[in-house]
Amino acid sequence: MSFTKPYIFAAMSNTPDGNTLKNIVSHCKEYGFIYPSSDIYDGLGATYDYGPNGVELKNNIKNYWWQAMVRMHGNIVGLDAAIFMHPTTWKASGHVDAFNDPLIDNKDSKKRYRADVLVEEYIAKVEGKIKKEVTKAAKRFGDAFNEEEFIRTNGRVVGYKEKIAQVEKRLGSSLSSGNLADVKALIEELEIADPVSGSKNWTDVRQFNLMFGTEIGSLAEGADKIYLRPETAQGIFVNYLNVQKTSRQRLPFGIAQIGKAFRNEIIARQFIFRMREFEQMEMQFFVKPGTEMEWYESWKEKRINWHKALGLGENNYRFHDHHNLAHYANAAADIEFNFPMGFKELEGIHSRTDFDLKAHEEYSGKKLQFFDPEDNESYTPYVVETSIGLDRMFLAVMSACYTEEKLEDGSERTVLRIPPALAPNKVAILPLMNKDDLPEKAREILSQLKFDFATQYDAKDAIGKRYRRQDAIGTPYCVTIDHQTLEDDSVTFRERDSMAQERVSIAELMQTLEEKVSMKRLLSSL
Numbered sequence: 001m002s003f004t005k006p007y008i009f010a011a012m013s014n015t016p017d018g019n020t021l022k023n024i025v026s027h028c029k030e031y032g033f034i035y036p037s038s039d040i041y042d043g044l045g046a047t048y049d050y051g052p053n054g055v056e057l058k059n060n061i062k063n064y065w066w067q068a069m070v071r072m073h074g075n076i077v078g079l080d081a082a083i084f085m086h087p088t089t090w091k092a093s094g095h096v097d098a099f100n101d102p103l104i105d106n107k108d109s110k111k112r113y114r115a116d117v118l119v120e121e122y123i124a125k126v127e128g129k130i131k132k133e134v135t136k137a138a139k140r141f142g143d144a145f146n147e148e149e150f151i152r153t154n155g156r157v158v159g160y161k162e163k164i165a166q167v168e169k170r171l172g173s174s175l176s177s178g179n180l181a182d183v184k185a186l187i188e189e190l191e192i193a194d195p196v197s198g199s200k201n202w203t204d205v206r207q208f209n210l211m212f213g214t215e216i217g218s219l220a221e222g223a224d225k226i227y228l229r230p231e232t233a234q235g236i237f238v239n240y241l242n243v244q245k246t247s248r249q250r251l252p253f254g255i256a257q258i259g260k261a262f263r264n265e266i267i268a269r270q271f272i273f274r275m276r277e278f279e280q281m282e283m284q285f286f287v288k289p290g291t292e293m294e295w296y297e298s299w300k301e302k303r304i305n306w307h308k309a310l311g312l313g314e315n316n317y318r319f320h321d322h323h324n325l326a327h328y329a330n331a332a333a334d335i336e337f338n339f340p341m342g343f344k345e346l347e348g349i350h351s352r353t354d355f356d357l358k359a360h361e362e363y364s365g366k367k368l369q370f371f372d373p374e375d376n377e378s379y380t381p382y383v384v385e386t387s388i389g390l391d392r393m394f395l396a397v398m399s400a401c402y403t404e405e406k407l408e409d410g411s412e413r414t415v416l417r418i419p420p421a422l423a424p425n426k427v428a429i430l431p432l433m434n435k436d437d438l439p440e441k442a443r444e445i446l447s448q449l450k451f452d453f454a455t456q457y458d459a460k461d462a463i464g465k466r467y468r469r470q471d472a473i474g475t476p477y478c479v480t481i482d483h484q485t486l487e488d489d490s491v492t493f494r495e496r497d498s499m500a501q502e503r504v505s506i507a508e509l510m511q512t513l514e515e516k517v518s519m520k521r522l523l524s525s526l
Contacts, residue, residue, distance in 0.1 A: 021340035056424035076254035081235025092363035100207035108199035172324025228262035312400035328355035347388035416474030
């Protein structure tokens with residue numbers, strides 16, 4: 001099926017910036033994607049509820065991850081571990097003693113901030129200066145402009161990049177060594193001001209543990225303290241041997257899990273980017289010691305390909321390799337996405353060595369080793385982790401797909417160009433008028449499609465308004481039933497992005513939609 005030339009004249013705004021984030025937040029609430037939690041009570045900070053369209057999009061993202069991670073790999077299996085775990089789990093993992101954020105207060109505004117985030121935002125501003133230099137140079141040199149060479153040789157840009165490297169190195173070194181006084185000194189030397197008041201009058205930096213504690217037991221005086229899990233990975237590690245034996249897996253193999261995690265973020269902001277209750281999609285891949293770097297590089301490639309297959313813009317992704325590693329890792333990298341707030345972490349790929357399994361061996365007194373029949377020896381596997389925040393992935397999709405367009409006729413529309421496989425609704429069934437047997441015919445078509453596709457029926461308002469409403473929630477295709485439909489069983493098939501329309505027979509609808517919106521088509525591109 002071919003479509004005629006798009007009617008779009010120009011995009012008004014789909015470039016990441018602060019105003020775009022505000023627009024996305026407003027759009028999410030208006031069209032049933034995300035609401036503030038407890039909204040009738042004026043909300044609860046950094047917690048959100050996913051509405052009718054939001055939960056569909058969220059489930060589709062989960063499905064895309066699960067299918068690609070589990071169904072397409074014979075050596076990766078699933079798990080759904082409990083949120084509550086034995087409290088010794090978190091002692092062994094290091095969370096009780098070391099799961100902290102460095103916080104700093106401004107004495108004048110009385111506002112509290114994460115010290116490392118203040119420095120990261122300073123770095124983002126320097127990166128913004130680099131981007132401005134590149135943009136100016138590109139305009140000046142036109143088609144002859146070589147961006148890579150310019151970044152490498154321009155004195156001002158080189159100086160900016162050296163400054164970023166120095167700040168990152170010092171911040172990482174100070175945090176890893178626990179030298180909080182130097183973190184404060186770095187903030188003062190960089191002349192970082194309070195974003196609210198502009199004041200540079202800072203307190204000392206202090207550590208704050210992020211775990212939510214609660215009690216288990218029927219009586220308060222006899223209750224034991226437990227925690228809401230701050231990550232889902234430990235549920236995989238403590239089940240490693242159970243899963244390996246019951247699924248009869250040999251190394252290398254992986255365990256995948258999607259689940260809620262909880263962190264008592266003092267500074268939770270930027271919409272759903274940083275929340276106190278969030279969802280993770282994690283896979284721990286168990287490998288023979290000595291092969292972990294090979295698998296680490298392999299999973300970096302697999303994961304970036306998974307992201308880019310969605311078509312959200314290759315320039316919106318970049319790798320950030322960690323030079324100051326966590327105590328459990330021997331390699332780590334982030335896949336960063338160009339959110340409206342700039343490039344931020346979307347997914348982490350980490351080579352965690354055997355730290356976690358050995359720690360749980362020590363605290364539990366149970367062996368968590370693998371017997372390798374080929375080498376006739378037992379050893380504790382190394383682990384390569386991929387971990388992505390589902391809520392951040394949701395925000396990435398919304399950020400890349402939210403577009404305000406000005407059309408040739410001077411009108412405007414807001415459209416979500418969500419990849420069809422992820423779209424909350426795949427097709428809208430629209431009777432042209434709410435009479436003359438058109439609604440009955442529309443319902444008949446709906447009954448044929450609803451078992452295979454997320455389908456929406458809409459008979460209210462003029463057809464143009466209904467098209468705009470479907471554009472705004474990201475529905476990739478609309479099927480309009482008119483009087484000609486009653487004569488020849490054909491319908492108007494409208495495509496969201498180009499707004500092009502074609503007549504299609506009802507008999508072709510199922511196959512046409514399957515070709516255009518199926519998850520299978522997306523997965524086959526990996």
